[in-house]
Amino acid sequence: MANIRLVALDMDGTLLNDRQEVSPRNAAAIRRALDAGVIVCFATGRGVQNVLPYAEQLGMSTPMITVNGGEIWHRPHDLYKRTAMDAADVLRLRRLALDHGVWYWAYATDGVYNRERWVEPEEDVQRKVWLKFGYYEENVRLLEQIRATAESWGGFEISNSSPVNIELNPSGVSKGAALLELCRLLGIDPSETAAAGDSLNDLSMIRAAGLGAAMGGAQQAVKEAAGIVLPGNNEDGIAHLIEQYVLGG
Incomplete structure (x- = not known):
């Protein structure tokens, strides 16, 4: 070695x-x-x-x-x-979370935003520098559905930091x-x-x-x-x- x-x-x-x-x-x-x-x-x-x-x-x-x-x-x-994540992707991933009713969070350079504390007004999403998006859901089948949808869109590096979450970065990151x-x-x-x-x-x-x-x-x-x-x-x-x-x- x-x-x-x-x-x-x-x-x-x-x-x-x-x-x-x-x-x-x-x-x-x-x-x-x-x-x-x-x-x-x-x-x-x-x-x-x-x-x-x-x-x-x-x-x-x-x-x-x-x-x-x-x-x-x-x-x-x-x-x-x-390496920043496109704001349009952040909004799309957030919509997927809302559609499935799961917890989500997103890292920007100025802090972490989530289901309880999101960017207001929403137009300000475009003004922030985003880095990562995540989902948390203990229903593993539902989590797999969300992952499959995000994978079908392409453009993301998809991983996790726990069996009950998904983390997404821009492809190649x-x-x-x-x-x-x-x-x-x-x-x-x-x-x-x-x-x-x-x-x-x-x-x-x-x-x-x-x-x-x-x-x-x-x-x-x-x-x-x-x-x-x-x-x-x-x-x-x-x-x-x-x-x-x-x-x-």
Whole structure:
């Protein structure tokens, strides 16, 4: 296995425990990696506003991938690239949610909008910079119907961050594509990277990385794609990855 120079970490269900915390052992392992010159990079579906507090907590000034690759950051507060979603697509996806009566949310650069807090007046939708759209529905059959409709329209990268949601980015936008872009930017070969995650929005980067790692609680498709399966997010799985596979024990 190549020497690992960059580690890309999903957050929810991966780095963070179920209390949305970075455990002391995970935090210590990340700091050890950073001190050793390894680039540790958040690669998350979250918007940047919900990532920055963790970067500050861990003292990370490294690149970040947010909203499933919709934004790539040189470092916190220093944007490298943003890929926006067309406002017309956002309105179309929202109409699909309303037609089926399901919960929805959408990330814009100025915050998150959802079924309870939407843009008013609606004409202002065109004035915002949109990044990602999502649906939440525990009726899996209904969720599959929505996914099939969105797929039939084309133009979207469709994934999830949980078995009961769907996340949509513009076609070609993914964590994997963003990881490869970061590698080009930093002069790192993809074989020198490791990536860890638990959901379908992590599949592309797990496949792109030299070492793809699935969490113990990951969706089955993620485990099948990964080279290794780690302990779960409540069991310091990221510390295990860094200690055993990145720093070598």
